Amino acid sequence: MCGIIGYVGNKQANNILINGLLALEYRGYDSAGIATLENNEIKIMKDKGRVKNILDLDGYNELQGTYGIAHTRWATHGKPSQENSHPHMDNSNTFTVVHNGIIENYNELRSFLTDNGYTFYSQTDTEVIPNLIHYYFKNISKNTDINNTDKILEAVVKATNDLKGSYAIEVISPLMPDTIIVARKDSPLVIGTKSDENFIASDIPALLTYTKDFYLLDDNEFAVITKDSISFYNKDLENYTKEIKNIEWDASSAEKNGYEDFMLKEIFEQPNSVRETIGSRLKLNESCNFDDLQITSEYLKSINKIFIVACGTAMHAGLVGKILLEKLCKIPTEVDIASEFRYRDPIIDDKTLCIYVSQSGETADTIAALKLAKSKGAKTLAISNVIGSSITREADYTIYTHAGPEIAVASTKAYTSQVVLFAVLAIHFSELLGYDNADITINSDGQTIKLDNIKKDILDLPKKISMILEDTSLIKKFADEAYTQKDMFFLGRGVDQTVALEGSLKLKEISYIHSEAYASGELKHGPIALIENGIHVISILTDPSLAKKSISNIQEVITRGAKTMVITNQDLENTNFDYIYKIPETNPLISPILSVIPLQLLAYYISKNKGLDVDKPRNLAKSVTVE
Ligand code: F6R
Numbered sequence: 001m002c003g004i005i006g007y008v009g010n011k012q013a014n015n016i017l018i019n020g021l022l023a024l025e026y027r028g029y030d031s032a033g034i035a036t037l038e039n040n041e042i043k044i045m046k047d048k049g050r051v052k053n054i055l056d057l058d059g060y061n062e063l064q065g066t067y068g069i070a071h072t073r074w075a076t077h078g079k080p081s082q083e084n085s086h087p088h089m090d091n092s093n094t095f096t097v098v099h100n101g102i103i104e105n106y107n108e109l110r111s112f113l114t115d116n117g118y119t120f121y122s123q124t125d126t127e128v129i130p131n132l133i134h135y136y137f138k139n140i141s142k143n144t145d146i147n148n149t150d151k152i153l154e155a156v157v158k159a160t161n162d163l164k165g166s167y168a169i170e171v172i173s174p175l176m177p178d179t180i181i182v183a184r185k186d187s188p189l190v191i192g193t194k195s196d197e198n199f200i201a202s203d204i205p206a207l208l209t210y211t212k213d214f215y216l217l218d219d220n221e222f223a224v225i226t227k228d229s230i231s232f233y234n235k236d237l238e239n240y241t242k243e244i245k246n247i248e249w250d251a252s253s254a255e256k257n258g259y260e261d262f263m264l265k266e267i268f269e270q271p272n273s274v275r276e277t278i279g280s281r282l283k284l285n286e287s288c289n290f291d292d293l294q295i296t297s298e299y300l301k302s303i304n305k306i307f308i309v310a311c312g313t314a315m316h317a318g319l320v321g322k323i324l325l326e327k328l329c330k331i332p333t334e335v336d337i338a339s340e341f342r343y344r345d346p347i348i349d350d351k352t353l354c355i356y357v358s359q360s361g362e363t364a365d366t367i368a369a370l371k372l373a374k375s376k377g378a379k380t381l382a383i384s385n386v387i388g389s390s391i392t393r394e395a396d397y398t399i400y401t402h403a404g405p406e407i408a409v410a411s412t413k414a415y416t417s418q419v420v421l422f423a424v425l426a427i428h429f430s431e432l433l434g435y436d437n438a439d440i441t442i443n444s445d446g447q448t449i450k451l452d453n454i455k456k457d458i459l460d461l462p463k464k465i466s467m468i469l470e471d472t473s474l475i476k477k478f479a480d481e482a483y484t485q486k487d488m489f490f491l492g493r494g495v496d497q498t499v500a501l502e503g504s505l506k507l508k509e510i511s512y513i514h515s516e517a518y519a520s521g522e523l524k525h526g527p528i529a530l531i532e533n534g535i536h537v538i539s540i541l542t543d544p545s546l547a548k549k550s551i552s553n554i555q556e557v558i559t560r561g562a563k564t565m566v567i568t569n570q571d572l573e574n575t576n577f578d579y580i581y582k583i584p585e586t587n588p589l590i591s592p593i594l595s596v597i598p599l600q601l602l603a604y605y606i607s608k609n610k611g612l613d614v615d616k617p618r619n620l621a622k623s624v625t626v627e
Helices: 013-027 106-115 128-140 148-161 262-268 270-278 297-302 312-329 364-375 390-394 413-432 451-470 473-482 495-511 520-525 544-559 592-609
Strands: 003-008 031-038 041-048 067-073 096-100 167-172 180-185 190-194 197-201 213-216 221-225 230-233 305-310 333-337 352-358 379-384 397-400 487-492 514-519 536-541 563-568 579-582
Touching: 003 013, 003 096, 003 167, 003 180, 013 031, 013 067, 013 197, 031 096, 067 096, 067 167, 096 128, 106 128, 128 148, 128 167, 148 167, 148 180, 148 221, 262 270, 262 592, 270 413, 270 451, 297 413, 305 312, 305 364, 312 333, 312 352, 312 413, 312 495, 352 364, 364 379, 364 390, 379 390, 379 413, 390 397, 413 451, 413 592, 451 592, 473 563, 473 579, 473 592, 487 495, 487 520, 487 544, 495 514, 495 536, 495 592, 514 520, 520 544, 536 544, 536 592, 544 563, 563 592
Parallel strands: 305 333, 305 352, 352 379, 379 397, 487 514, 487 536, 536 563, 563 579
Antiparallel strands: 003 067, 003 197, 031 041, 031 067, 096 167, 167 180, 180 221, 190 197, 190 213, 221 230
16 A cells, blocks of 8 residues: 655755655555755655665756655555656645545545635545645735644645545645645654654654664644654644654565565565564463453453454454364454454454554554444454554554564564464453363364463474474475466365465455365365366365365265375375375464464465565555555
8 A cells, every 4th residue: 555755864865765665665666756845845755666766867866955744655546657646736836745545535525625726636545635724824924923834734624524435645835935734634654753853654663774763643743843843733733742663673674684585585484474473472381471461351251242443364364263262262263354344243342352453553443443433342453563543543452563673565473473362362351251271172083172282382493493494495396386377276274274275365456366265074065066187276274174075075086086295294194195294283272373374485486486576466455544
């Protein structure tokens, strides 16, 4: 989705703005632009295509301004083109604006402004914003007692009052030299600060090379930013101070560290990211320690239902979370897609706990689904990777995955961290509910274990992930054979079915190969009609109690000519499977953390074989900030 960068300081702004945009490239975009201001003149350079194209535009190297704003656009209203790229100006060329989000009532505002003599040059919703600011400024500007910056701030507040939808905006004007005004509602915006220079971005990693000190702008807040001051205002123009957040992330963790792509780096980071997620929360022979979560046993005993709500990969992590919470805590748990949940009037009350999973913490549908549950009286718990992200500021409780920045659009380490966090959380809830010593049934054979067994298995996960990553040659070999395929299937039963869904999503996203994921037992109810000679079918098989059934289903596709790869921790010698990929054994309840890794690698190698842009797949965005 769109990305925003801003800079005000003593240095030449153009390269800082471009570097910031490059750091936001992973979000996905189709055009880019910057505006700087020097000698009272705004200079705009923008075009469709990559950020790097701006460097070749005439005059780029001559830009001397020491402050400016910049934008990457992911087209919503109007195709990618030079005129639709941001920044946009008002008709009098006084206000220059970049905008992330969607203005839902832009048609009405456009008609209103057209009736008042304004003309529009793009098809964007954004162009109404600078013109609205100008419209309000004209009236305020008659008052000579107020300085220009205050007048513009007031005009920005008035203009945003008219906007329906979501926005993070930056405004510059020759009337307020060396100053940027920003505002946000339902779209992310952070301000990085340093002595004598300040930075603005859509997310923290984009600025980590410059600073670790951040202000996180909240909804309906405004800031007036110069090189040595940041003043915050609410909609009533009341001025107040905000707390600085120090972010411990390392800038190098947002760089590739010698890996060809961010996705590969992030796959290989998983032993460490999972270790970080576990952190000090889980130790053998001790109760879990969630000092960042104030949920009490009284509250847990009072609830009768849990909803897990998320999108995409985060939702797939939630499917494993459901199994864990139901097995360990015996609380009925439902998983829902955020974009469905928010519009289906779900049955929620104060006896419902709603858990929202979002790597970015900025996914518009997930945030809206959280607000809905709050309005119905439920308590909300956010699981996010990004400190201070919007979802964490809305939720009653927050726990962080601490997986470190995830840059590749396709989510990998965030998923394994989300699943492991669900496992530790389920143990914590189980202890709070007094089930410390209960027998936990882990499979359909009725096999039971104790909480301590699961704790040990969780603590062993980082080592086992490293074992999988030591030798990826079989996955590469299968990818070399499979990358020309048009369709693929992923099959599994029980928890393995949730991993099949995630493997299939990964493949689609970055290799553009059509794939389907099914519960193995469902195959013969229709989809088996698609199995034909040579089709590649990948099965996940980690639950010994379901092994025989799954093997029969694999035989059914082999009989119809399928090429098969089985990802398993079982001993499957003497079978007619084409490939068997062995992963270390673990408890089936947490096996997705291991079985997903070969599937992540498979999608990666197939995408590389096809020569595609692994980190920035077409049409996709890292942070889906529009619904
Ligand atoms: C897939 C992927 C997406 C995200 C989804 C939710 O690889 O990355 O499906 O999982 O857009 O994003 P977050 O977790 O940021 O809410």
